Structures are given as C-alpha cells and as structure tokens.
Amino acid sequence: MLSRIRQVMSALTARIGAEERQWINQYLTVNEQQLFWGMSVADQRHALNVAYSALRLAESNAVSVTLLLRCALLHDVGKVSGDISTIDKIIAVLVSSFVPEWAQSWGKPGKGSRYQNLRHAFYVHFYHPQRSAQLLTDAGTEARIIDIVQKHHKTPAGDDPPELIILRKADAAN
Template structure:
C-alpha cells in the first residue's frame, strides 16, 4: 500500500488517546499545547506519529536534544489550522502536487471563499504551512530554536543544520 493511501486512511481514522494527551502535556508548555490543539484531528495524529517516530530515531543517535526534537515534531504542522482546509481539499492538493507541482505551486492563493478559492487556499497552505506555523509559534513566544526548525522542515538539507531538524524530516517522511 502506498504511503499516501496509508496517510488518507490514517486521516480518516485518526484518534487521540489519553496516553497521547499525557504525552503532549509532558512535552509542550501550555501556549505550545494551545497551538497543537488548534490543528485538526488528522494533523494532530500525524504530529504525534512523527514525534513517536522521532523519539525512536533519536534513541539510535548520540547528542540529540530529545526535548527540542519532540517539541518540533509535535509543533511542525501548526500552520495547518483546524477548519482552514478540508480533508478532501488536502487530498486533491497532494494529487495536484504529484502531477503538476510547478503549476499548482503558482496557482495556490491564500483566502477562503467558494470551492475553487478553498482549493487554492489548501494548495497555499500545503506549500506555506511551515512558514505560517513558525510565525504563529514566534508570535506565541516560542523559542527561536523551535520556530527555526519548524520553518525549515520542508527545505532541502543544508550543511550545519541541527541534527534535530534532520531527524524531524526523516520522521515526517515516514509518517
């Protein structure tokens, strides 16, 4: 089964357990948790899955700041706000990105409205959620180290990056 099909199934069956809630409470400050809870349920589940995977990956390496890594994993998609993009628009966006990435990136626009405007907004959010999330985190007073990693989690790897960013990208790609 392809990764994207698994993601759709995961989105449609997403649940948050009491253990997940406790995990979030252990790793996020109240202001950070408030941003986490502003995401829709599938994005919350995804962020938790990324955090759990990142924790497994970090156990295999030395010198990883696990607290930083877990905060970044839980917060990496906060730029995707609940009610902002429908699941159907998200699915269409991923398909468009697969077949016409250059065109669809230019076509996306911020701002909701009718069906087409909402789809264009979904595309815009897909490509810009990292910067949007970093801005939201910064406005909430979250540490620059976290906002920097969130802002760069979809950028190509570069020399001198923190190892937590590399592990976040890997965990995100696995989920």
C-alpha cells in the first residue's frame, strides 16, 4: 500500500530532462517515439525508470540490452495520454490492488459519462498490454518486442525469454 502511494506521488511530480529525452529517442524509431511521447509524463517517467532498472538487472544476465531497453521504453504505450484522468487512474490503481478480480471484471472499454470513464480506466489498467501490442504492430515494431510487451503482466511461463523476465522485475520495482 505504501509503495502504491509513493508511486502515485512520484507520478504527480514526474519530469524528463533534455539529455534523457535524447537517450530515449536513440533507441526508438520515429513511429515508436510518437507512441512514447504520446504517454503522459508520469508514464514516460515510469517507462524510463523501468529501462534504468532493467539495465542494472541486465548486467548479470545474458540478454540483448538493446532489445531489453526497447521493451522497457515501449511496454506501457497503450496508456495513451489524456485517455484517462489522473484521478481515475489513481482510483483504478488503488482499487485494483485491494480487489483485483472484481476490478478486472468491472473494467469496460468506451468513454462517455463519468461512470463510463471510470470503467474505461479500470479496463486500461488491466488491458493496456494488448493495447500497447496493437499500437506497436501498427508502428511496425518487430514481433519479438510485441510478444514481450503483450506478456508483461501475464503469469510467468517456462519459455519466457530472459528480456521478459527482467522487464517484469524492473516494472515491479517502479
């Protein structure tokens, strides 16, 4: 619970500097850059912090660092800026941490009324990996990355590539 509150607080004060912006762009195609910068600043900051954590975790593992960083930077692009409000996002994150199964079944895509927007926020919270994968497919991203992004909240499986295992750890730490 405390870590969730800390996560919300840091999301509200997130910033990305000019040097970091350059560092991010060098790993992404023009289409992917559009998706990355199309997230809210809070989600951009989260993805960047996941990339930094992944880089540290990669040191002791045999992985493709470029592939790993691209997965980290792109894993949440399905959370498009302006799609859900900050308060709905906070409610979705907190409620989902208490009653995940109920929250997942209550989520429903489609915006409109205040009530529909909140249900949409719950939907995005649980189904953003699929949305990310679809956007990346449209952007022409390679299949290996799309596969990893799509599975980043799925239960670990025996044939998971090492980049996916590290991405999950880095994501959980941020």
